[in-house]
Amino acid sequence: MAVRVSFKVNGKSVSSEVEERTLLVSLIRDTLRLTGTHVGCDTAQCGACTVMMNGRAVKSCSMLAMQAEGAEITTIEGVAKPDGTLHPMQAAFKEHHGLQCGFCTPGMVINAIDFAKGNPNPTEQDVREALEGNLCRCTGYHNIVKSIMAGAKAMAAAK
Amino acid sequence: MHPFIYHRPANVNDAVTLAAKGPDHKLLAGGQSLVQAMKLRLSSPSDVIDLGSIKDLSGIKASGSEVTIGAMTRHAEVEKSPEVRKAIPALAALAGQIGDRQVRAMGTLGGALANNDPAADYPAAVLGLGATIVTNKRRIPADEFFKGLFETALAQGELITSVVFPVPKRAAYTKFKNQASRFAIVGVFVAESSSGVRVAVTGAGPCVFRQKDMEKALAAKFSPESVAGVKQAASGLNSDLHAGAEYRAHLVTVMAKRAVENALK
Numbered sequence: 001m002a003v004r005v006s007f008k009v010n011g012k013s014v015s016s017e018v019e020e021r022t023l024l025v026s027l028i029r030d031t032l033r034l035t036g037t038h039v040g041c042d043t044a045q046c047g048a049c050t051v052m053m054n055g056r057a058v059k060s061c062s063m064l065a066m067q068a069e070g071a072e073i074t075t076i077e078g079v080a081k082p083d084g085t086l087h088p089m090q091a092a093f094k095e096h097h098g099l100q101c102g103f104c105t106p107g108m109v110i111n112a113i114d115f116a117k118g119n120p121n122p123t124e125q126d127v128r129e130a131l132e133g134n135l136c137r138c139t140g141y142h143n144i145v146k147s148i149m150a151g152a153k154a155m156a157a158a159k
Numbered sequence: 160m161h162p163f164i165y166h167r168p169a170n171v172n173d174a175v176t177l178a179a180k181g182p183d184h185k186l187l188a189g190g191q192s193l194v195q196a197m198k199l200r201l202s203s204p205s206d207v208i209d210l211g212s213i214k215d216l217s218g219i220k221a222s223g224s225e226v227t228i229g230a231m232t233r234h235a236e237v238e239k240s241p242e243v244r245k246a247i248p249a250l251a252a253l254a255g256q257i258g259d260r261q262v263r264a265m266g267t268l269g270g271a272l273a274n275n276d277p278a279a280d281y282p283a284a285v286l287g288l289g290a291t292i293v294t295n296k297r298r299i300p301a302d303e304f305f306k307g308l309f310e311t312a313l314a315q316g317e318l319i320t321s322v323v324f325p326v327p328k329r330a331a332y333t334k335f336k337n338q339a340s341r342f343a344i345v346g347v348f349v350a351e352s353s354s355g356v357r358v359a360v361t362g363a364g365p366c367v368f369r370q371k372d373m374e375k376a377l378a379a380k381f382s383p384e385s386v387a388g389v390k391q392a393a394s395g396l397n398s399d400l401h402a403g404a405e406y407r408a409h410l411v412t413v414m415a416k417r418a419v420e421n422a423l424k
């Protein structure tokens with residue numbers, strides 16, 4: 001059977017017929033073709049599928065699309081300005097080499113943006129704790145932590 | 160995941176009517192445990208009843224002597240709530256140690272209690288504080304709620320609406336966490352209130368339990384030294400790839416001692 005789910009993705013209203021068991025990440029990637037959101041583990045461990053729902057970072061592999069009914073979703077595609085100017089957090093990842101292969105990066109950036117909203121000037125310890133739900137197989141985290149500390153300050157300064 | 164029929168009731172009555180139809184009708188809160196279980200086909204409900212639209216199931220109310228938290232209140236909300244931080248800082252701190260921040264943005268108090276994972280954190284606070292679980296039918300004291308491995312006193316179709324936590328004089332929760340999942344290998348919640356001292360242990364056994372020898376020792380004198388010499392028996396405790404029963408038993412004393420230290424800070 002199919003059900004209808006309606007929400008906003010990156011500011012645009014979408015309404016889609018889905019099977020009840022469709023995961024939010026499948027809808028985002030397979031139906032909406034927003035493939036910047038990744039699937040690493042599919043078991044709520046790695047955070048590659050992290051998207052923003054109503055301003056909070058959540059793992060889109062661990063919820064039904066139906067749980068997003070009426071919500072405002074932001075994926076990595078909706079983070080930069082329409083003219084292509086990077087979000088301060090994205091710019092910080094670029095500047096501080098916070099990525100290597102880039103697979104984990106969309107989830108890292110979305111989680112970092114949510115975290116930085118409440119932590120304009122975080123310590124290294126704060127950042128490492130905030131990354132408990134995001135795994136990276138390349139960087140060893142060091143530059144990710146640096147990026148997020150810088151990105152948080154840049155976000156606060158841009159306010 | 161097997162197919163199912165999805166429901167989004169607008170109020171508790173409709174949710175309960177649907178849930179009462181049979182054991183294949185499952186309530187969905189944050190989905191952080193249930194959706195995973197469904198993906199693994201460990202759970203294959205015929206009907207899923209999403210509580211996400213029932214507004215009066217979430218929220219935090221504090222009076223002088225009690226804090227009432229709605230079943231659908233997310234871990235992140237409890238962690239950040241000024242009311243909880245002021246009245247029962249140990250509870251806010253416990254919520255802030257559950258999983259990771261994405262899990263905390265979705266996971267709920269009611270879901271965590273109904274699930275009663277042997278390594279979950281909230282059961283330790285609920286039992287340690289002597290809280291009351293309020294359902295659509297009755298009020299269940301914590302001492303009667305946790306029945307065994309993933310087992311609770313909830314009847315088929317019974318829905319947790321809120322939990323009432325009495326405000327203690329002091330309390331603290333200390334957990335030795337699994338580095339990968341952040342679940343408790345052993346977590347100990349200690350609380351001192353006018354009605355006495357309670358010590359609740361999670362992660363160590365198949366279900367959260369009270370450590371009564373430690374309670375007695377702390378009632379005589381609330382200090383870390385009082386529990387330092389109290390040994391937990393290893394028999395009946397969990398042994399798995401993360402820790403053996405002997406080691407868990409040892410950790411119960413260590414975590415209890417640290418919890419008392421933290422409660423006195």
Ligand SMILES: Cc1cc2nc3c(=O)[nH]c(=O)nc-3n(C[C@H](O)[C@H](O)[C@H](O)COP(=O)(O)OP(=O)(O)OC[C@H]3O[C@@H](n4cnc5c(N)ncnc54)[C@H](O)[C@@H]3O)c2cc1C
Nearest residue numbers: 188189190191192193258266267269270279280319341342
């Ligand atoms: C990566 C990861 C790490 C985690 N780490 C921890 C951790 O460190 N510590 C910890 O304690 N937990 C941890 N969890 C579990 C997490 O806290 C879950 O959110 C919680 O156990 C279940 O809550 P939920 O709201 O997601 O419930 P759901 O998954 O939606 O539901 C769980 C069960 O409860 C039932 N239910 C839900 N709400 C009600 C209600 N109101 N009344 C009656 N029954 C209800 C459902 O039918 C289902 O059987 C982790 C989870 C993940 C994915």
Ligand code: FES
Nearest residue numbers: 040041042047061
């Ligand atoms: S794909 Fe969702 S957490 Fe790994």
Ligand code: FES
Nearest residue numbers: 100101136137138
């Ligand atoms: S940059 Fe490759 S996984 Fe993180």
